[in-house]
Amino acid sequence: MPELPEVETVKEGLKKILKPDVRIVSVQFLRKDIRSPLPFKSIDTIIGQKIISIERRAKYIVIELGGAIVISHLGMTGTWRVETSTKKLKTHDHVVLGLSDKRFLIYNDPRRFGVFDIIPKTKFATDKRFRELGPEPLSSDFHFDYLWAKSRKKQVPVKSFLMDQRIVVGVGNIYVCEALFMAGVSPTLPAGKLKAGQIDGLIDAIQKILKQSIESGGSSISDYKGVDEKDGSYQDNHMVYGRKGEPCRKCSHPISVKVISGRSTFWCVKCQKTLQRTSNEPRDSKNNISGKSLPKTSRTQRS
């Protein structure tokens, strides 16, 4: 479900509710586990604590309190909402956080693929869920030299490669399909065969699409909602995702669908060729002395 734009939207929604002066006054777990066991033993470490910060790392929401850190991952169907009373609990509500302003933050997750955990601050840096994550796609760490080096010799389809959270975080099944379309790259192309221009194009496409989607409050396909319980609207801008058989918005050719790495993959076979124009010679990253991506203008002109 939620990919980076959706998690970012939820995080921003939580920020509006969890002002720094609001404290957590009670914690209630309505079952033993979701994807992983709920942290009954750590409840004491967050009771009475003030919120210091709320951040997003990859698809995780990270809430820093006085002595501990709360981490929340929405899996496929997780949502957070606010209620003024615990009489308004619904099926699949699993976590209820009582706040000092008398409201309740409630985590609901029908499929229970999500994560809710509490860890000591000192364990955050070494936590295995965060240790091996790749760079944030909207940060300056996600640049040509990095992605070029990571992709060399990789046989996996570029689609699986970009969804691998060790390569780059936050990109899931929807946005990888959209980014591949924007960049004109076939999802089946082995990552190691990407040409320099395609690497540049994919970085640009991922960043543009994620930013646009954040602006729209994310994509709401079925379960996803913001904390304010409003739907996002980026699904209206999808060029390929969920459009099997419908005409391509660029060339009218029917959109194809195929399972790649276990997920439905939507693309236009005419706009996204496996073998790309040869105008872009692979670039030797060692020659890029600055160690940074070329300026946008220069990249755009080359491709």
Place this chain on the structure above:
DNA sequence: CCGCGATCCTGGGGGC
């Protein structure tokens, strides 16, 4: 080490 498929769950939609 790498790549792939199965798996954890529930609910909604389509086909018959």
Place this chain on the structure above:
DNA sequence: TGCCCCCAGGATCGCG
């Protein structure tokens, strides 16, 4: 209306 099958925004595990 009902039933059954398939599908779904993710991540991990174990196999070859």
